Amino acid sequence: MCGIVGLFLKDAKLEPELGRLTAAMLAELRDRGPDSAGFAVYGGEVAGITKICAVAGEGAVAWEKVAKQLAKATGAGVAVEEIEDHAIFKTKGDGETARKWLIDNVPEATVLSQGQSIEIFKGVGDPNRIATHLKLAARKGSHAIGHTRMATESAVTIAGSHPFSTGEDTCLVHNGSLSNHNRLREHLARHGERFQTENDSEVAAAYLTWRTRQGDTLKQALERALDDLDGFYTFVVGTRDGFAVLRDAIACKPAVMAETDGWVAFGTEFRALATLPGIDRARIWEPEPATVYVWSRSS
C-alpha cells in the first residue's frame, strides 16, 4: 500500500498554509501506511545558506557537538536547530561535503537532506502522531511531499521511511517496489552516490541525483527512469522549484491529481485531496501510466 500526498503551491498567498494543508492530506492516508511517515517541506531559503537535516537513530545525538566538529572539518560556520529528535544544520559551506562528512562521521544519525530550500522530517509509528510531534501543520513553504509507509522492501526504521533524498534540494517518495535496485545501487555507488540504507526507493532517489548530475533536466531524468527502473512505482519528486509525478507503465499503484489556479496536488487516493481549498472547482484526473508530469515555479 503506502500513501503519498504532494502539494505544490502556485499562489504564494497560500504559503503560510502549506503545512496545515499537507498535514490534513497526510492524515487522510494514515490507514494506507501506519508503519512510519515522513515529509519534505520546501521553503525558508536564506541566501548563501545550506540546510542539512538529520535525525537521531536509536539514542540521542549531541547535535551541538556534531555542529562544532562539522564546522572544524569543513572550515565553514555551522549553526544547529534541534526539533525533537531532528537537527537542522545551517552552513555557508558546501552542502554535499557536509552531508558526506555527517554520513561518515556520525553513524548514530541518518542524514535526511541537504539544500537551500528542502527540509525533511521522518518518524516511525502513527503518521498523525509524527506530523503533530514534528509540527508539520505550522510549517510554511512553497511545496511539500508526504508519505505514509506500509513497509515491504526493507525494515520499519526511520532511515527506511520516505522521502528519500541524496542530492541537493531533491527528494522522492515511492509507492510500489523496484526489482532491479541491487544492481542499480552498485552502478550508482561506482558513480559516487552515497547510500544510507538497503531500501529500493533510496536507489530511485539516487538515480535521479545521478542523472541530474549528468545534466538531465528533471523531466529527462524521469523519462530515462522509465527504461532503467524495473518494478512497480508511483513516484512523486520534489526539487527546489519543481514538482513531478511518474507512474510505471502498468500503473498498478493508484494516483489522482487535481489542479486549480492556486495549486497542484497529488494524492494516492482522492480523499487526500478532498479537504483542499477550491477542490470543488479543481480539474481532477488520474495521471497516465509511463507519462512524466512536471510543474516548475520558474517556468
Place this chain on the structure above:
Amino acid sequence: MARKSSAKTAHQPTRNSTLDLARLSVREVNQLLHDADGGDFLIRNPRGLHAIAAGLDGPFNITIDGHVGYYCAGMNKQASVTINGNAGTGVAENMMSGRVHVKGDVSQSAGATGCGGLLIVDGNASARCGISLRGLDIVVKGSVGHMSAFMAQAGTLVVLGDAGEALGDSIYEARLYLRGQPKSLGADCMVKDMREEHKAALRQLLDAAGLGGTVDVSEFRRYGSARRLYNFHVENLGVY
C-alpha cells in the same frame, strides 16, 4: 451481501432521506440502506470515502453528490445508483443487476467481475475497465485505459472513445464495441464482423445509456475472442 436483518422495522428509515457522510460513517449509511426495503436516498459529502452504497439489494434510487473512493456500489443488486462526480478503483465491482451511472471519470477496474446490470460512465475510465467481466454491460462515453476487458468472459463493453494498450487481452466470450481506436489489441483479441444482431444489441445498450439517436452504431467496430488461447468449448456455454 445486503443484510436483511429481522429487526428491520425498528430502524426503518423514511424514504427520500438525505444521508450526510459528514455526520454519519460509511458503515452507518450502508447499514441503514441494508436495513431498508428500498426508496430514494441522497448521500452527501462522500469525500472520496470507500465502499459507499456497497451491497445494496432492493429497488433503491441512490444519488451520491460528489466524488467517491473505492468500490462504490459494489455487488449491487436491483438498485439504481447515480454518482455526481468521479469514482475511485472498482466502482460497481461484482455488480449483479441494477444500474450504476457515474457522471464523471472512473479509476481502475470499473465494473470488475460484474455479473449483470448496466454501468454507465459519462467520462473516461482508466486501466482494466471491465476486467474479468461476467455478464455486466458497461457503456463508457469517453475512453478506457490499458488492459480493459482483460479476461472478460461474458457481457459487453461499449466505448465511444479510444482504448489503451492490450484491449481484450485473453478475452473469452464478452463482446467489445469500440468507436475509436485501440492502442493495441491484447492476446487472442480480434476484430469481428458487425452483423445486424450486433448492431441491434449495441443500439439497445446505447439507448439504455441515454444515447438514443445521438450515436450511429455503424461507427463502431466489434472485437472479441479469436478462441485460439483457451480450451473452452463454446458450444457448451449454455451448460455453465
